[in-house]
Amino acid sequence: xxxxxxxxxxxxxxxxxxxxxxxxxxxxxxxxxxxxxxxxxxxxxxxxxxxxxxxxxxxxxxxxxxxxxxxxxxxxxxxxxxxxxxxxxxxxxxxxxxxxxxxxxxxxxxxxxxxxxxxxxxxxxxxxxxxxxxxxxxxxxxxxxxxxxxxxxxxxxxxxxxxxxxxxxxxxxxxxxxxxxxxxxxxxxxxxxxxxxxxxxxxxxxxxxxxxxxxxxxxxxxxxxxxxxxxxxxxxxxxxxxxxxxxxxxxxxxxxxxxxxxxxxxxxxxxxxxxxxxxxxxxxxxxxxxxxxxxxxxxxxxxxxxxxxxxxxxxxxxxxxxxxxxxxxxxxxxxxxxxxxxxxxxxxxxxxxxxxxxxxxxxxxxxxxxxxxxxxxxxxxxxxxxxxxxxxxxxx
Amino acid sequence: xxxxxxxxxxxxxxxxxxxxxxxxxxxxxxxxxxxxxxxxxxxxxxxxxxxxxxxxxxxxxxxxxxxxxxxxxxxxxxxxxxxxxxxxxxxxxxxxxxxxxxxxxxxxxxxxxxxxxxxxxxxxxxxxxxxxxxxxxxxxxxxxxxxxxxxxxxxxxxxxxxxxxxxxxxxxxxxxxxxxxxxxxxxxxxxxxxxxxxxxxxxxxxxxxxxxxxxxxxxxxxxxxxxxxxxxxxxxxxxxxxxxxxxxxxxxxxxxxxxxxxxxxxxxxxxxxxxxxxxxxxxxxxxxxxxxxxxxxxxxxxxxxxxxxxxxxxxxxxxxxxxxxxxxxxxxxxxxxxxxxxxxxxxxxxxxxxxxxxxxxxxxxxxxxxxxxxxxxxxxxxxxxxxxxxxxxxxxxxxxxxxxxxxxxxxxxx
Numbered sequence: 001x002x003x004x005x006x007x008x009x010x011x012x013x014x015x016x017x018x019x020x021x022x023x024x025x026x027x028x029x030x031x032x033x034x035x036x037x038x039x040x041x042x043x044x045x046x047x048x049x050x051x052x053x054x055x056x057x058x059x060x061x062x063x064x065x066x067x068x069x070x071x072x073x074x075x076x077x078x079x080x081x082x083x084x085x086x087x088x089x090x091x092x093x094x095x096x097x098x099x100x101x102x103x104x105x106x107x108x109x110x111x112x113x114x115x116x117x118x119x120x121x122x123x124x125x126x127x128x129x130x131x132x133x134x135x136x137x138x139x140x141x142x143x144x145x146x147x148x149x150x151x152x153x154x155x156x157x158x159x160x161x162x163x164x165x166x167x168x169x170x171x172x173x174x175x176x177x178x179x180x181x182x183x184x185x186x187x188x189x190x191x192x193x194x195x196x197x198x199x200x201x202x203x204x205x206x207x208x209x210x211x212x213x214x215x216x217x218x219x220x221x222x223x224x225x226x227x228x229x230x231x232x233x234x235x236x237x238x239x240x241x242x243x244x245x246x247x248x249x250x251x252x253x254x255x256x257x258x259x260x261x262x263x264x265x266x267x268x269x270x271x272x273x274x275x276x277x278x279x280x281x282x283x284x285x286x287x288x289x290x291x292x293x294x295x296x297x298x299x300x301x302x303x304x305x306x307x308x309x310x311x312x313x314x315x316x317x318x319x320x321x322x323x324x325x326x327x328x329x330x331x332x333x334x335x336x337x338x339x340x341x342x343x344x345x346x347x348x349x350x351x352x353x354x355x356x357x358x359x360x361x362x363x364x365x366x367x368x369x370x371x372x373x374x375x376x377x378x379x380x381x382x383x384x385x386x387x388x389x390x391x392x393x394x395x396x
Numbered sequence: 397x398x399x400x401x402x403x404x405x406x407x408x409x410x411x412x413x414x415x416x417x418x419x420x421x422x423x424x425x426x427x428x429x430x431x432x433x434x435x436x437x438x439x440x441x442x443x444x445x446x447x448x449x450x451x452x453x454x455x456x457x458x459x460x461x462x463x464x465x466x467x468x469x470x471x472x473x474x475x476x477x478x479x480x481x482x483x484x485x486x487x488x489x490x491x492x493x494x495x496x497x498x499x500x501x502x503x504x505x506x507x508x509x510x511x512x513x514x515x516x517x518x519x520x521x522x523x524x525x526x527x528x529x530x531x532x533x534x535x536x537x538x539x540x541x542x543x544x545x546x547x548x549x550x551x552x553x554x555x556x557x558x559x560x561x562x563x564x565x566x567x568x569x570x571x572x573x574x575x576x577x578x579x580x581x582x583x584x585x586x587x588x589x590x591x592x593x594x595x596x597x598x599x600x601x602x603x604x605x606x607x608x609x610x611x612x613x614x615x616x617x618x619x620x621x622x623x624x625x626x627x628x629x630x631x632x633x634x635x636x637x638x639x640x641x642x643x644x645x646x647x648x649x650x651x652x653x654x655x656x657x658x659x660x661x662x663x664x665x666x667x668x669x670x671x672x673x674x675x676x677x678x679x680x681x682x683x684x685x686x687x688x689x690x691x692x693x694x695x696x697x698x699x700x701x702x703x704x705x706x707x708x709x710x711x712x713x714x715x716x717x718x719x720x721x722x723x724x725x726x727x728x729x730x731x732x733x734x735x736x737x738x739x740x741x742x743x744x745x746x747x748x749x750x751x752x753x754x755x756x757x758x759x760x761x762x763x764x765x766x767x768x769x770x771x772x773x774x775x776x777x778x779x780x781x782x783x784x785x786x787x788x789x790x791x792x793x794x795x796x797x798x799x800x801x802x803x804x805x806x807x808x809x810x
Contacts, residue, residue, distance in 0.1 A: 029693070233507070248602070253498050285694060286693060293701065
């Protein structure tokens with residue numbers, strides 16, 4: 001049966017090659033869009049490692065060059081601002097951060113730690129950060145006063161970092177070199193932290209301590225505040241004027257993290273939505289085209305179908321034959337597509353997508369393509385099954 | 397002859413409505429997507445007000461500093477622009493300006509989220525803003541650190557109410573009090589150099605720290621006398637920066653910067669400094685490649701539909717061949733038919749694009765952006781439609797011309 005079908009398909013290879021090519025490209029499009037959607041949707045439900053609600057961000061207007069330190073005056077101004085906000089009754093906790101969540105800035109570094117080459121995402125924070133972002137420490141401890149005078153540069157890492165670098169060994173107290181004669185020491189481990197929230201891929205996170213006294217650490221340009229629940233947005237006015245009093249020389253802008261989050265989600269999801277719409281339109285167009293071409297095929301094969309009917313084949317069997325031919329075409333396209341798609345993980349091109357998202361996207365694309373092609377074949381094959389043998393044989 | 401072909405084409409279109417619908421649907425929607433993309437790119441990169449002189453403006457928007465342990469890339473600092481861009485020999489004018497910074501203003505108890513950009517006086521000569529009232533501040537205002545500002549008409553409405561003159565009124569931003577000297581028409585956020593909502597002199601910055609910084613927060617532009625001067629300016633800039641003296645060669649020992657058009661700057665941002673040679677061309681090829689890949693499916697679809705149509709007309713072709721029509725005539729006829737089809741699809745697509753872009757502008761997804769389809773974009777669209785018609789018409793036409801007249805007349809296998 002299958003051999004017979006393949007023969008039928010092969011006999012009309014020129015016309016069929018185009019259909020196969022179309023289904024093949026559609027398969028790739030559906031696969032790309034679905035994998036992207038699954039990857040984002042899969043990350044959506046997972047914990048992000050912090051709480052953004054009721055966090056405000058005082059974003060200051062200064063840039064400190066890569067390797068340089070802030071001037072002592074600037075450091076003192078920022079610390080004055082930090083002390084000022086911590087004294088306010090509306091503020092539950094506050095901390096300096098360099099690349100806070102949803103701020104569209106990232107510090108990324110490649111390090112060789114414990115003999116492994118790893119990519120780490122870095123933030124520079126003061127001791128109050130865990131309270132401000134309400135993070136959970138799973139091992140060791142968060143930064144405290146002891147770290148102010150530590151002879152090493154204390155860091156807290158997340159469990160992803162530990163798994164990648166130390167496996168099952170105890171990471172607390174481990175040291176690694178940051179710069180000539182300057183060592184980091186791990187003091188604690190927090191739950192997996194996804195810096196840009198729901199749309200972030202999993203990352204190896206490292207928090208470097210910023211000492212209040214300036215002994216170590218790189219001063220960041222954001223002060224994050226956890227407000228008491230129910231603080232009025234109007235309080236921003238008073239906050240801004242108080243900060244201006246203690247540090248008139250610093251320019252800053254006050255923002256609510258909720259708005260920064262909305263902004264980031266919109267920016268990250270827009271390409272996916274646009275891709276989805278374009279993909280949907282392409283698929284719709286191909287389906288219509290396929291229906292038209294199959295319809296035309298059936299009309300052209302009227303005499304062949306008439307002959308089969310005259311030899312005793314029932315309408316259902318003709319119906320089934322046409323659909324089976326379409327399925328064979330789809331299968332050829334999908335096999336070629338699968339061979340190409342499964343090269344991607346080997347080439348490392350899809351490393352930012354988890355294997356499960358990849359598999360799900362693949363399965364979804366398979367189902368969509370088979371479903372659509374059969375749907376397109378349905379009407380033309382029904383037309384074929386209704387042909388009367390006597391009319392069909394006479395057809396010119 | 398051509399008139400005849402077009403007549404036949406229209407008749408054929410009316411005969412098989414389902415096929416015509418599929419073809420037109422595919423062509424017009426493909427063109428909508430491509431034209432919306434072209435319009436957005438045109439809005440971002442083409443010289444438009446207030447950057448209408450930007451066909452002869454190049455700027456430094458990005459600086460890379462490299463060393464053994466640190467790499468740093470970002471916007472250049474004030475010091476870099478001042479020493480290497482301002483007063484570049486051969487230029488008509490040069491200007492330095494800060495990036496627009498986000499700013500929360502508290503005006504009469506209300507919060508207004510806005511953008512502030514600080515500039516020198518020359519900025520107002522190189523860019524041509526449309527002033528609704530008042531005028532720009534001058535370089536003397538910048539030197540004296542006068543607290544004067546230019547705002548947009550939109551900002552004027554937010555601060556003082558609709559239609560109220562803002563001249564000589566004051567407002568407080570970031571703890572400083574500015575006096576309004578001019579009001580300009582709002583600028584789309586997509587303009588690299590022109591966008592902001594409030595402009596003030598650079599010297600009004602709170603500290604003079606910026607004067608020491610090589611990296612961060614600023615940009616500089618150069619206006620050439622004529623377009624032909626751009627190459628000379630670029631090589632002069634290259635000569636100047638090749639003599640860059642490093643504060644601490646142990647930290648940084650190499651810099652990477654160039655005078656870019658906005659498109660070249662986007663290419664530098666997207667591709668990075670590592671890509672050498674003509675980055676703008678590489679980006680154009682990438683964008684063109686994406687458009688081609690996008691057009692691949694619709695084209696294949698159109699080809700297969702066209703093939704089906706031809707088979708239907710086998711007997712007509714047989715008759716024409718039997719009466720001596722050459723293959724070339726038949727190919728020409730079919731290609732013309734197909735171009736008629738794609739141009740009709742293109743016109744539908746054009747109308748849909750205009751409607752879609754109007755909706756996009758009204759939705760204000762991109763602040764102050766007004767996406768209007770200009771003649772340039774229309775010509776691109778027409779070109780795309782004709783290209784589309786040629787590509788999807790040639791193969792089916794070739795197949796058609798090879799039909800054997802005898803078989804075709806019999807209505808049998810082709």
